[in-house]
Amino acid sequence: MKRAVSISIGSSKRNKAVEVTLLGEKVSIERIGTDGDMEAAALKYKELDGKVDAFGVGGADLGAIVEGKFYPFHSVQKLIRYIKKTPVVDGGGLKNTLENKAPAFLEQKLGDYLNKHGRKVMVTVGVDRWGLSSSFVEAGFETVFCDLMFTLDVPIPVRTMRGLKMLAAALIPIVTRFPFEWIYPTGEKQEEHKPKFEKWYQWATVIAGDCLYVKRHMPFDMKGKIVVTNTTTPEDVEFFRKAGIKYLITTTPVMEGRSFGTNMMEAALVAVAGKGRPLNWDELNEMLDKLGIEPQLQELN
Numbered sequence: 001m002k003r004a005v006s007i008s009i010g011s012s013k014r015n016k017a018v019e020v021t022l023l024g025e026k027v028s029i030e031r032i033g034t035d036g037d038m039e040a041a042a043l044k045y046k047e048l049d050g051k052v053d054a055f056g057v058g059g060a061d062l063g064a065i066v067e068g069k070f071y072p073f074h075s076v077q078k079l080i081r082y083i084k085k086t087p088v089v090d091g092g093g094l095k096n097t098l099e100n101k102a103p104a105f106l107e108q109k110l111g112d113y114l115n116k117h118g119r120k121v122m123v124t125v126g127v128d129r130w131g132l133s134s135s136f137v138e139a140g141f142e143t144v145f146c147d148l149m150f151t152l153d154v155p156i157p158v159r160t161m162r163g164l165k166m167l168a169a170a171l172i173p174i175v176t177r178f179p180f181e182w183i184y185p186t187g188e189k190q191e192e193h194k195p196k197f198e199k200w201y202q203w204a205t206v207i208a209g210d211c212l213y214v215k216r217h218m219p220f221d222m223k224g225k226i227v228v229t230n231t232t233t234p235e236d237v238e239f240f241r242k243a244g245i246k247y248l249i250t251t252t253p254v255m256e257g258r259s260f261g262t263n264m265m266e267a268a269l270v271a272v273a274g275k276g277r278p279l280n281w282d283e284l285n286e287m288l289d290k291l292g293i294e295p296q297l298q299e300l301n
Contacts, residue, residue: 001019001026001027001028002025002026002027002028002053002054002268002271002272002274003027003028003030003052003053003271004027004028004029004030004052004053004054004055004056004264004267004268004270004271005029005030005031005032005048005052005054005055005056005267006029006030006031006032006055006056006057006058006260006261006263006264006267007032007034007041007044007045007048007055007056007057007058008031008032008033008034008041008057008058008059008060008261009033009034009035009036009037009038009041009058009059009060009079009180010033010035010036010058010059010212011033011035011191012032012033012034012035013033013191014031014033014231014233015030015031015032015033016030016031016233016260017029017030017031018030020268022268022269022272022291023272023287023290023291025272027268027271027272029260029264029265029267029268031056031058031260031261031264032044033058033059036181038078038079041079042078042079042080042081042082043082045079045080045082045083045086045088046082046083048086049082049083049084049085049086050084050085050086051086052086052271053086053270053271053274054086054087054088054089054267054268054270054271055080055083055086055087055088055089055267056088056089056090056091056261056263056264056266056267057076057079057080057088057089057090057091057263058261058263058264060073060076060079060090060180061073061076061090061091061092061128062076062077062079062080062088062090062092063076063077063090063092063176064127064128064130064168064172064176065092065095065096065130066127066130066165066168066172067130067165070092071172071173071176072176073176073180074176074177075177075178075179075180076180087270087275087276087277087278088267088278089263089266089267089270089278090263090266091261091262091263091264091265091266092262092266093266093278093279093280093281093284094251094252094262094265094266094284095128095129095130095131095132095262096130096131096281097131097281097284097285097288098251098252098262098265098284098288098293098295099129099131099132099135099230099251099262100131100132100134100135101135101251101294101295102132102135102136102208102228102249102251102295103135103136103138103139103141104135104139105249105294105295105297106206106226106228106249107139109297110226110247110297113226113246113247114205117205117224118142118205119140119141119142119205119206120141120142120143120144120203120204120205120206121136121141121142121143121144121204121205121206121207121208122143122144122146122200122201122203122204122206122207122208123136123143123144123145123146123208123209124146124150124207124208124209124210124213124214125145125146125147125150125151125209125210125213126145126146126147126158126164127147127164127167127168127172128209128210128213129208129209129210132208132209132228132251133145133161133164134161136208137160137161141206143159144157144158144159144200144203144204145157145158145159145163145164145167146158146197146200147164147167147171148167149196149197149200149217150213150216150217151175155197157200192216193215193216193217193218194216194217195217195218195219195220196217197217198219201217201218201219201222201225202219204225205225205226206225206226206227206228207222207225207226207227207228208227208228208229209228209229210229210230210231211229211230211231211232211236212231214227214229215236215239218243219243220243221243221244222240222243222244222245223244223246223301224244224246225244225245225246226245226246226247226248226249227240227245227247227248227249228249228251228295229248229249229250229251230250230251230252230261230262231252231260231261231262231264232248232250232254237298237300240300241300241301244301245300245301246299246300246301247297247298247299247300248297248298248300249295249296249297249298250295250296250298251295252264252265253265253293253296254296254298266278266279266284269284269287269288272287273287
């Protein structure tokens, strides 16, 4: 049996392990959280290096991919300094392949609902989800990117891909040198919920992005909204249900009541492929097509 392990600097409360079959191959996929302790995560990689088929980096990104160019997050790179043998991915490949299918899936499944309520999308952090962001724009959705709000607490929206590109060009060389916990909740901070930026949550029909970002500032009343995200636990789903979310779309498959992160799923595909290295985007797309993986829709209210 192949084994893929995601080691996350996020909360250990979100840990999960399941066995799945992908392309006829049994794979054990497991998430291990270190509650914000980056050194504990680095040592766990060291302990398991060469003993598993693929690693995922959870709760952090090794870097940002903007228009196909990779910008490393310097504070996160030290997480993987001990890895010598096992291939490691952070989900960037799936963010730019699988997640691109979300707008077309929305149109197919909920076109009438969008006709009634509007094709307006709030993306929590567009630079973090470049493929998802650009695919919404290309599909004709009116889109607002909230990068400045969610990473720097500056209440200024970005309304175009051109603006997002300019923002990325200006900020990425600086932000990638910040400690990662400055721009993304880690450990116990992942459990914090502080409603904020309600104007944009209420303006949008669709709220898209990382699940922790979506939840972090979400208002209590989200009646009729659609959330497009990735990693969800049963607790996350219940949180969305109580807030009145109408539809939840996860870009990664739901397994035993939860969806795993893009890093975990990409690590599983790397393990199955058995090439001993990360897969390029063409290889990922080919595997996704063979597996028939597409976003999944849940009606919550």
